[in-house]
Amino acid sequence: MTATLDDLVSLRVATVDGVAEVTLVGPGKGNAMGPDFWRELPLVFGALDADPEVRAVILTGAGPNFSYGLDLPAMMSTWAPLLADRALAGPRSAFLDEIRALQAAVTSVAVCRKPVVAAVAGWCIGGGVDLIAAADVRLASADARFSVREVKVAIVADLGSLQRLAGIVGEGHLRELAFTGKDIDASRAERIGLVNDVHPDRDAVLAAARELAGEVAANPPLVVQGVKDVLGQRREQQVADGLRYVSAWNAAFLPSEDLGEATSAFLERRAPRFRGE
Template sequence: MSEWKAFTVEIADHVARVTLIGPGKGNAMGPDFWRELPEVFGELDADPQVRAVVLTGSGKHFSFGLDLASMAGTLAPVLADGAKAAPRTEFLKEIRRMQAAVTAVAECTKPVIAAVSGWCVGGGLDLIAAADIRLAAADAKFSLREAKVAIVADIGSLQRLPAIIGEGHLRELAYTAKDIDAARAERIGLVNEVFADQDAVVAAAHAMAGQIAVNPPLVVQGIKDVLEQRTSPAVTEGLRYVSAWNAAFLPSTDLTEAIQAVFEKREPQFKGE
């Protein structure tokens, strides 16, 4: 495997373990993450020795989501007053590049099991929504946080979570941007099972991956391919729609206020402008 800045990858007994390592605090998702994620899963997909993948985070948390500080340059051109077609088009391309990075996880022919402990926020939730199976530690907390920062979530949660948790639960999480704990996540079907702590959830994910890996690999891959046909066309259409929507409507006074409030560590004051 290649060397990575945002991940470590270990392979043993036909199971690959992919660990988010930042470098942002709480494994926040910066430029290295978005560039490397499709490369990592492309290599795993092409490796015949890999039959299942465990995806987890280093340290106490899975991921704090988008690294606003390191990704600010992506937003700046389209947030400029009177942004014209050129910066909006470039922003559209950037959204679709980030969408494609997470979609690489969903399209990996090997089943992916996410093992979550600590915070799983925003982009972290997008990422685990693209996994096949999600397991959690008892301290895990989940949040579809984008509404709090004046953004329509556009990397996959709104498209993939309806099939996982249902419309009602998704709308509640998306509209309120509230946090939920592991117990609530299990009740609504976001995670399959909750374990005592981080070590236990990672061990459980590896045990499940091992159960998958002893089955005929092409049959397992065929099952995943057949299952994906039920949802992937709607996900693809939804991702294209939301990327165009955000390229057109994301710039706002509320978004600028939300970003300033994050850096100033205060509550934002939204005006609907």
């Protein structure tokens, strides 16, 4: 790995027999995705993409959960001035840049030439779903739970779930998940195609991911990369167009009373009261 990966805070990387294992380690509760994560994710996947010794990648979370998603309090401390009620063009343009930087971080997983296998145990919420949607294959433990939860915090999901999941689970399932923000279990996730297989526990799903990644790594690496490139040729352009649209939409419309209420309710551990303002 390059020197830029020597001091990772939110991710741990280990490579064995051509398979790199990238583990989310926080430091936020439930591997929540704060500023360190968004800075480090593209560095890690850029390095893995360029490393000729890496032939496949496993993406997983430390501890009982994959990720609670966006670390909203940590991120809002930076975003608050950009989301002020009367923010003009300058702050909104800066917020657009912020959204697109986060999008690019997730996209670094999708465009990595090495196939990526996500091994999910426990909760996978919001940004966690964006992240696994950018992987090539998803496996889950029996206790895994998934939620496209942005609607619950007055946000239009803007990091890739709305663009990538339709091709994975279909439009009907995606709309249900995105409109409701509901939680689904591993069994339903398997039925709708969000995950390929369900395994008994975290150890078992990680073992299955390692076996699958090992099978990939044993094949001719340039051919495997070619297969991924061909499969993604049309999809990634459509995703890119969708990401640009939703980033512009959120930069224009995300600042709202409902967003402030969602943040306050989260911090105060109460149910939000949305008014459509």
